[in-house]
Amino acid sequence: MSKQEQGKHDDDQVMIKSSEIVQSLLKGLLVIQAFNQHRPTMTLSEVATATGYTRAAARRFLLTLVSEGYAKQEGKLFSLTVKILNLGFSYLASQDVWQNAKPLMQQLVEQLNESCSAAVLEGEDVVYVGRVATTKRIMSVSLNVGTRLPAFATSLGRVLLADMTDKALNDFLTTCRVKQYTAFTLTNKAELKTEISRVNQQGYSLVEQELELGLTSISVPVRNQAGKVLGALSISTHISQTMKQQILTTILPALKVCAGAIEQLTY
Incomplete structure (x- = not known):
């Protein structure tokens, strides 16, 4: 590999710095992952317990997912919607x-x-x-x-x-x-x-x-x-x-x- 090619290759490498990681995104993903086969529906308190977040933080993440169509709320219970599959199918499509x-x-x-x-x-x-x-x-x-x-x-x-x-x-x-x-x-x-x-x-x-x-x-x-x-x-x-x-x-x-x-x- 030439130096020019090596330089281009180095430019393609992305160094991850802790200051560049969006913590709120990570927390939102953990809320999604809290739902599974054994916990298809959860209350706000159960999501907070499963993730270790405060009720206030869990509520913000859940309401954001609901507003974007990735989750739904029925009374006190929250669950994921079929739209969440788009995240997985995006991977499969690639x-x-x-x-x-x-x-x-x-x-x-x-x-x-x-x-x-x-x-x-x-x-x-x-x-x-x-x-x-x-x-x-x-x-x-x-x-x-x-x-x-x-x-x-x-x-x-x-x-x-x-x-x-x-x-x-x-x-x-x-x-x-x-x-x-x-x-x-x-x-x-x-x-x-x-x-x-x-x-x-x-x-x-x-x-x-x-x-x-x-x-x-x-x-x-x-x-x-x-x-x-x-x-x-x-x-x-x-x-x-x-x-x-x-x-x-x-x-x-x-x-x-x-x-x-x-x-x-x-x-």
Whole structure:
């Protein structure tokens, strides 16, 4: 790279200074994030408790969201509106690879008659950025674009964690909150690290009944031209319908072919 090109590259870098961070925006985002599957509606006091803000501050943020159409108020209860999805879809619209991957995922679903998902890592969770489902219901909760699941207990998550540096993975496991979802959930962090190392070596993750009884999923990474993992692609099935050997001999090869085709979209 020439000095001129290097200089241009340096100009593109944005150094973040604490004085330039808009604290009110950060607080508003935390108010939005306070609403989730378990707290779809909250009172003003509950929002204040969930965020740690004063009632007065929580009220200002909530009323701002209501005025802009991102939230609604019914009596004492506040909830988010469908407009909030625009924030997530703005991200998806900027990620051509996942938009273009959907036809390929659809072909895989038709081939295997099993649901296919794509996800990225955010914090301690995987967030679904692509989903093509069959009519089969394999989980007790609905899975859609935007759904969050714990990374440590999912095949999608373990594939994404396997791409981390040792330090980043150690930091993740140190702070990660683990929960015993089923009798099969791997919660010992030393054993989790060993399993993630195995995933890194074999190039896929198979998780059986750790998140929900009867649910088995297998995932592979999706990489860009530089070999960096962009996300993970998975097939989920019910253990009673698909035996482990069939998952490894039939589903895994087809899943790898689909991931490879999606990778071609980044070239």
